[in-house]
Amino acid sequence: MAELLFWPALFFYGEAAVGYLGEARSPGRAGRFATWGVRLGWLAQTALLAAQAARGDGFPWGTWASSLDLFVWLVVSAYLIWGCKARYRLLGLVVMPLAVALLVTARAGGGTGVGAASQYSTLFLVLHVGLVLAAFAGFTLAAGLSGLYVWQERRLKSSPVTILRRQIPPLATLDSLALRTVAWSVPLLTLGIAVGLARLVSRDDGMDALVVATVVTWVVWCSYLGLRLLGGWGGRRAAYLALVGFILVVVVRVAIPGSHFG
């Protein structure tokens, strides 16, 4: 029964994605509808996760598909912090289609049903999976902000006559918000990886592709932080690096099969 909550969540997220498309073409009402779509979809997905948690034995998002479900929720939650402001609506154009695609993928992988019992302890899963997913959600948002930066920067460079028509956050704001988001996310990922590695060593397990890819992702985002804080990077270069980092997040979350907790 709880699985039925997937459909309203998908519907409202889909409505929001279409709404943001409309907002990009003609700012105004479509954007407001889209924001409500995000809110209602988030509520439906929150209820779905609550139902999963209530029925599951421990932490029910240990599998690849179910963790994708949780990841979508974290991304949308992070977006909701800013997405309600008119100036940040267009960020939804990046975030919401991604949320829809990942939610459908999670559904196809059986991740929106009742969570299966895991051989791992709940505390370990919360610390490892929870922290890594929260960090990835932050990186996704930072990449969205960077994408918006690149787009707005191109508009400012080409000086179109409609430059003042759309409500888009200022370049400096996008730049600093992306930095702040990454600055919060990198420690979370560091901690999540550390917990995972500690477990790996204690069980004397070997590294798999997901571990390697996650460590590479961590290196890239640490480099982003280092180059920005110490190397004086900013603006377009930093935005492109964030987009590269996001590709790695996609690889880790989606492209590499989830035998990690098998």
Added chain:
Amino acid sequence: MIRLVLVGTSHHHAPVELRERVALEREAARELAAQLAEGGREVVCLSTCNRTELYIAADDAETAERDAVAALAALEPEVEPALYRLQDRAAVLHLFRVAAGLDSLVPGEGEILGQVRVAHELGTTGVFLDRVFRQALHAGRKVRAQTAIGESPASVSSAAAALAEQVFGSLDGCSILLLGAGKMSEQASRNLRSRGASIALVANSKTPREEIETALATVDVVIASTNAPGLVLDAEAVARASQGRRGRQLLLVDLAVPRDLDPAIRGLDGCYLYDIDDLEQIVAETLSGRRREAERAESLVAAEAEKFHEWHASLDVVPAIASLRAKAEEIRMAELRKADSLLGRLDDSQRKAVESVTSQIVNKLLHLPTVRMKQAAAAADGVTYAEAVRHLFGLGEDER
């Protein structure tokens, strides 16, 4: 019945060389209003660079209009063919549109609202004109609050400031390098300073090159408006300065013709260059956006004007309603006095209860007729209803 008369001229009807001859300073506008107000009329003179208008509230509209035309013709006889004359509803709607900036050269410009307020303060007003102008100011504020008509920049200098906000967000702490100190760059820098930016350096032809390049490494906005025949700042100089900027954005606004800033700067990372053509095109586009918003504003203004007409129409029935209520109260009190011998046996609380009940009966009986009379007044039947009520209840017969 009090009437509203408007006589005036504006940029729609008269060129600047004619308008300037009937434009009045504040004191002169106040004196003219006071002069026309002799004989118990209410008068407001609204005089700006785009219009001079006289608003007169009087019982005799024809005489008021004649006097207003004569007063303006006395300032400049040639203005008479360029005068428009509006009365009552049309005059009210015109004032509301003016206050909302819908009749301005640049739709939605905000300065007019302050000018209408000042004209109101300087005028010789009574209940009627006071109400008209207060509601016009309310309509103007409502339009600015509920539409985006005044949000987009309407001039090159404000467009430059809006672009700076697109790049930097808040301009608090932003610094400006002014190359040349022409009128346009002064306006642009004033606009930026009003939003929190500060001037780091004003450079002219005598300023050492090194000083300009040093400033270039630290400032956020460059505004160029010199009379130099060639480029004042080339891309190489900006690229050199950018090395020390650690990725910080630099907005460059070139208001000069011929241009002061190398167009190749546009290709540099973190540099955003706008010349006078770019800015003028942006302004033209935002003005068309203002015109779109003006359609929404028109309906808001029309609704506010309608509210005023309802109030004005209700004035027809107010005396009749007041007389009716006074008569009812008089009857109630007389009947209570007649019953005084019986009521005298009651204690204070019982007596108060009787007073309250009789008062409520009167109020409830008169509530519906009062509402209906006001509704009839709004539908232009107010006078007929008022006469009928006077006749049916014998209002005013005692005086006769």
